[in-house]
Amino acid sequence: xxxxxxxxxxxxxxxxxxxxxxxxxxxxxxxxxxxxxxxxxxxxxxxxxxxxxxxxxxxxxxxxxxxxxxxxxxxxxxxxxxxxxxxxxxxxxxxxxxxxxxxxxxxxxxx
Amino acid sequence: xxxxxxxxxxxxxxxxxxxxxxxxxxxxxxxxxxxxxxxxxxxxxxxxxxxxxxxxxxxxxxxxxxxxxxxxxxxxxxxxxxxxxxxxxxxxxxxxxxxxxxxxxxxxxxxxxxxxxxxxxxxxxxxxxxxxxxxxxxxx
Numbered sequence: 638x639x640x641x642x643x644x645x646x647x648x649x650x651x652x653x654x655x656x657x658x659x660x661x662x663x664x665x666x667x668x669x670x671x672x673x674x675x676x677x678x679x680x681x682x683x684x685x686x687x688x689x690x691x692x693x694x695x696x697x698x699x700x701x702x703x704x705x706x707x708x709x710x711x712x713x714x715x716x717x718x719x720x721x722x723x724x725x726x727x728x729x730x731x732x733x734x735x736x737x738x739x740x741x742x743x744x745x746x747x748x
Numbered sequence: 749x750x751x752x753x754x755x756x757x758x759x760x761x762x763x764x765x766x767x768x769x770x771x772x773x774x775x776x777x778x779x780x781x782x783x784x785x786x787x788x789x790x791x792x793x794x795x796x797x798x799x800x801x802x803x804x805x806x807x808x809x810x811x812x813x814x815x816x817x818x819x820x821x822x823x824x825x826x827x828x829x830x831x832x833x834x835x836x837x838x839x840x841x842x843x844x845x846x847x848x849x850x851x852x853x854x855x856x857x858x859x860x861x862x863x864x865x866x867x868x869x870x871x872x873x874x875x876x877x878x879x880x881x882x883x884x885x886x887x888x
Contacts, residue, residue: 696823697816701783704826 641669655737662690662740670738674729678738682726684713689739699744702732755883756787761796763888766812771799774888775820782827789831789882790824791875796888797838800849800867818850825854830866835875 639654640647648661654673656662667686671678678686688709692700700708702720710718717723723731732744759778765771782788792800800821806812824830832852839845852866870878879885 695819697820698779698823700823700826701779703783704823708826 641666641673643669653737653743655743656740659740666740667738674734676727679726681717682735682738684717685709685723685726685731685735686739688712689735689741693739693741699736699739699741700732701744702730705732705735705744752785754785754787756789756881757781758789758791758879758882758885760791760793760879760885760887761799762794764795765799765801765804765818766806766814770888771796772817774886775799775817777886777888778824778829779820779827782829788829789833789878790829791833791835791878793835793838793875795838795842797834797842797844797849800832800834800852801844802848802850821850821852824852825866828854830854830864831868832866833868833870833875833878836869836871839869 639650639652641650642648643661643663643666648666649657651657654670656666656670668678671682676682689699689705692698692705692708702723706718706720706723708718709723720731723735727734736742736744759774761771761774763770778788778790799818801818804812804816804818806814806816824832830852834846834849839848846867846869849867853863854866855861856864
């Protein structure tokens with residue numbers, strides 16, 4: 638099982654690089670996971686990550702990309718609720734990659 | 749995409765939410781299937797009506813000891829799954845009414861995104877008709 642070191646503590650990842658335990662998440666962990674994909678997290682990234690964590694907290698699932706795009710548009714404005722904007726931030730897929738940074742499981746329905 | 753075939757899918761849920769994996773599996777299939785833009789309806793019959801019950805308690809102390817996934821039903825509207833049929837006789841037999849169920853809603857794009865209820869309480873004849881209209885019926 639792969640692990641990353643966050644603040645001197647080993648944190649476990651599953652075979653696809655997602656945190657195995659929700660409670661292991663921290664901002665530091667997110668930054669390390671993003672670093673693995675050569676991404677430096679900006680405020681725009683954090684905004685989406687926070688949105689995903691709130692969504693998960695409310696509904697107990699990570700939203701599919703279509704749902705995420707629509708919901709972001711509603712909450713953060715139309716200029717952000719489109720796939721172009723979200724793919725620029727998360728080139729490996731806004732749902733898949735952003736959920737990984739947010740410490741959530743892979744979105745339901747994501748293969 | 750004019751030549752895309754849209755089929756009518758009905759997911760029939762008859763089992764209590766916890767104790768078996770059927771309810772959770774059904775919900776996951778519905779969410780995954782929602783990505784394919786099909787015409788989806790859900791029916792809740794027999795103990796299946798408990799899946800939509802408000803205020804579910806699932807701690808080990810309460811006896812269930814499973815993850816409480818009931819809040820996920822509230823996301824169905826976001827997934828454009830907004831035809832949810834609940835069998836009235838099954839509610840009656842269990843001493844439940846529509847007020848005991850979670851408020852599942854969706855935003856109607858054709859009506860200025862007004863929030864509307866996704867739940868219809870139906871009798872057995874209506875459920876039979878509903879099943880008759882489907883291309884695919886999946887039972888959980």
